[in-house]
Amino acid sequence: REDCLLAGLIGQGIALSRTPLMQMQEARAQGLFSSYKKLDMDAPERAGMTLAQMVQSAEAAGFDGLNITYPYKIEVIALLDELSENARAVGAVNTVVFRGGKRIGHNTDMWGFGESFRRGLDGARTGHALLLGAGGAGVAVANALAECGVQKLSIFDTDPARAEALAAQVASNFPATRTQPVSDIAALFAEDKPNGVVNATPMGMAKLPGMAIDAALIDGDLWVADIVYFPLETQLIATARAKGCRVLPGSGMAVFQAVRAFELFTGRPADPVRMKATFDAF
Ligand code: NAD
Structure with a gap:
């Protein structure tokens, strides 16, 4: 079925997500028949349904794939056959492709932020960046920051264990990047001011x-990135x-994660x- 995109988004509280419209409009603009379902697990008709049942139904219905969002990006991994390199590095999946009887997990959030950063902050100094927040998106x-060449990455989270775990994960994935959890942002600025900050x-x-x-x-010396996009400013x-x-x-990451997901679902450039x-x- 080369002229068709059949996919959906599984998550909770996704009523305002712009991903379905981005996927459908892109498919239509390329002359594809498209159906992209918003599969909100909070909806009353899905009460009692599990993530495993939803993934199984989508696969059985012939979907090309699924986007997965909060709170299922880690839980879904146990339901998959293969993980892409980026999904394995991040330890979370936001895009599942059904192909050749297999379920393959990808993480397009990582590429999405990286591509947004490369295009939107081209030439920015990457010696030292401070990341605020080490949750799912962090x-x-x-x-992505390490992949974009950040040499030193400081990580702050109000939950210090998360900052520590993420610093260790990035150091293991990207040995060329030095990482450190930090507990006092003002002290970091006094001792070793970062070139940029990401929220x-x-x-x-x-x-x-x-x-x-x-x-x-x-x-004014700093570059500043946010991934929150509601509101945009x-x-x-x-x-x-x-x-x-x-x-x-934050709009850049949201758009580019969808760009990559479209390409994975359809095999066509977006x-x-x-x-x-x-x-x-929207
Ligand atoms: P999450 O709840 O998994 O993680 C948030 C983290 O921030 C937690 O570890 C928490 O302890 C930490 N935190 C909260 N307040 C803090 C503070 N004041 N200082 C330091 N750390 C603090 O959430 P998430 O899924 O990672 O999402 C975070 C935000 O990113 C959301 O607002 C979401 O809308 C946005 N997001 C944007 C995109 C995009 O494509 N632009 C994608 C995913 C998420």
């Missing part, structure tokens, strides 16, 4: 306003922009400009 971002905490979301870093630490991005920093909003336009028009 793990993909940390590995991968939920701080700044419409329902969680604020910033995970003191605004006084931000000056977070308080962190607005603050950094006002101080003259190069900034990278148009990032067109997918970004769909994202922006």
Whole structure:
């Protein structure tokens, strides 16, 4: 079935996700018949259903694949036959491809952030970056930063065990990157100021306003990236922009994870400009 995209998104609370529209519009623009289902596990009709049952149903229905989001990106791994190199590095899967009777897991969040970073912060200094937040998305971002050539990566999380575990994981995946968990951001800036900061905490979301870093630490020398994209202009991005920093909003990661997922589902290249336009028009 080369003229068709049949896929879906499994997660909780995904009513406002822009991924389904990006996938469907891109498929239509390429002349494919497309059906992309929002499979919200919070919906009353799915009460009592398990992730395993959902994956099985999608496979049996002839889906090309699935996107997987919160809170299933780790749980889904046990249901798969193979993992791509990036999924193995990150330890989480956000895209499953059904092919030749096999279920193959990929992590397009990592490539998505990396591609957004390479395009949006081209030439930015990568000697030392500070990552705020070592949760599900932070793990993909940390590995992407290392892949993008960050030489030293400091990681802060209000849960120190997460920062420690992620620092160890990235060091093992990317031996050329030095990593360290940090417990005091102001002290880090005083001793060894980073070139850039990435927010991968939920701080700044419409329902969680604020910033995970003191605004006084931000000056125009820093580049500042956020992965929160609801709202698009977070308080962190607005603050950094006002101080003259190069900034990278969270929309880039959201669009490029979808670009890569489309390519994995269909085997065809996707148009990032067109997918970004769909994202922006939402
Ligand atoms: P998560 O709950 O798995 O992880 C969040 C982490 O941040 C946790 O480890 C938590 O301890 C830490 N944290 C919370 N407040 C903090 C603070 N003030 N300082 C330091 N650490 C703090 O969540 P997640 O799935 O990693 O998602 C994080 C955010 O990223 C969400 O807002 C989500 O919308 C966004 N996100 C964006 C994209 C994208 O494509 N742009 C993709 C995934 C997630």
